[in-house]
Amino acid sequence: MTLSGAVPPPPSSRPPEWTPPSAGPAGTRSGGSAAPAAPGGLGVPVPAAEAQTYLTALRQWVAQRRADLSEVDSAILRLSSAEQTAITTDLTVALTFWKAINDRLTLLETTFDGGRVGAKEAERLSTLIHGRLDSNTTEHLSLPATGSLAVSLPEACRLLDSLTRTLQARASLAPGAAEATQRITVLRAGAERVRDQVPLVPAGPDRDDAAERLARLDRRVGDLVERARRGADVGGLIGPLEIDLAVLERDLIVAAAERANAAQDRADTRQQVEELDARAEAIRSLERRCIAAVTPAPHLAIPNVRALGPVPGEAAGLAGYRQRLDRVARALDLAHETYAAALAERDEIIGLAGAVGAMLEARLAAHPPDDEVQDDLEAIRSRLEAVLGRTPMPTTRARALAAAFQSYVDSVTRPPSRPGRAQQ
CATH class of the missing domain: 1.20.1270 (Substrate Binding Domain Of Dnak; Chain:A; Domain 2)
Structure with a gap:
């Protein structure tokens, strides 16, 4: 099965609905507790009541996630040296995300100030929730394969959920058969989150690859549900599926963050071009004043910023363009200093x-x-x-x-x- 464009796969391709055979609710580990839904959106002020509900739930979720990661950390000691090395990096990444989320929660609670929320505070709450976590230099998120990562608070929470589930499975902390119902429910919810993210990937090979990976996971989830319906022991199948689904969700979140970073870089570069172009025109006026006021007057070439052409859309071209733009900026600095010194x-x-x-x-x-x-x-x-x-x-x-x-x-x-x- 392949996915193309923004059209989700037909209902028949999704795993069938499954009602657990046991009557009693299964005990759940923290991996099944998802982060609370964030209120509003970027630029939309958050009312005090919604903020209080969200902060209360988020504080409980943060505490639970910290307990989960501590449990994983303790379980690592029982693994072999090779297994410890393999899982420690991901645990470090998860703890980094937890620290950034906890720091942002502290800022949110400080801004909320026990419910004393005016119009400005409501706007600040929205910015703190839906803005990028790396806007504060103390909150620098990084992944081993991709370097710096800029994500919003809700995205970071979803990613930490996925990382925690992956770590629990790898550290052999996955629940037993009594918790299969809850874990399958979490798997299905994760698959739907991934399904919602696939159409956001720009059309091309990346979207096709994500759609194919999702299709394979769909088939595995469907097979898992059918086995569980027949009463088979699926405990050994859930862990690897949780890992693969969490990895795909993480990859999509990382890719979305990188696209947002690239778009921001292009916007910043266009703004820099406009500023340098205006500055170059002002330096040309300074040059004319200098030539008219003193002799001998300096004569320096003032670069034309527009001669660099439009800002490239691809990352490789943008990097080279920014290097040329830096050289133009240095040339303008030299011309400005020289003509200003002559007039001085x-x-x-x-x-x-x-x-x-x-x-x-x-x-x-x-x-x-x-x-x-x-x-x-x-x-x-x-x-x-x-x-x-x-x-x-x-x-x-x-x-x-x-x-x-x-x-x-x-x-x-x-x-x-x-x-x-x-x-x-």
Whole structure:
């Protein structure tokens, strides 16, 4: 059986309904307790009543999951060294997810503040529930095969459910025959969750592969139900099926998170292109001002951001595009610093000439110079003012004249030294 597009498989391909032969309810392990459904959606404020119900259920679920993982951790000690090595990595991942979920629960309870929820708090609750867990650098989720993973709180809870069931089965903590009813129910619920996720995969080989894997699991679940209906012992078949179903669900969640990350990367890159394009235009205006204001003016090539073309859609092309974009950003930084420095030098020279002139006026008012010194000062000042008034201003000549003006003013206005004090 194959699935194509977003159309689910026909009802006849799904496992038949099964009513357990035993009359009494079976005891359940924590693996059958699913995470509570999250209220609302991203951007939809969460009312105080719904938030209280959800936080209460989530706190109980988090505590139960921690107990489950502790039980798995204890059971690992009874396994061989090779089995311990194989299961420890997945247990570490599960504990990482539990820690991130528990940290987010703490933030939710702090924001809820015992029910004191206003409009802003309701919006924050929605963002904390349905936003990405890795928005806080302290909540960094990682899987051995894929690296960083950005998921929402409900997705992380579902993934932790799957990981916990897998770990319990691998650590030989799966319930006995008395719990077969509950475990089969959980399996069927997991298969339906996977069925809902398959149409979300973009059309292509990935969706076809996921649909084929789901079809095989459907057939195995159907066979399991038929065996249980006939009274066969299915305890040995449930564990491997739980593992395979949890792995498929995990893979689909990871793929969805990676697609969300890729979409966010493309959006961020498009935003960066817009910002760099606007900045490049501003630097071109700065370049024109600099060329008009000083000579010799620097001449640097200002890159055209749009020449890089549209933002690629595939991950490999996007990585190369972002590298080229970084080089453009560095080139713009250099051009900005160079032209700004040239204009700053012009302002510095003008400021120096003004300061020396003001100092000269103050000193001459107290000690007027003789006519010859006055003529020299006027000649240097008039030459300096003429150079400063030119457009564009020759900065090399202007700086030299300003330095000469300052030196001459210092020499003619410096108080004479006293010979007696010098001898001492």
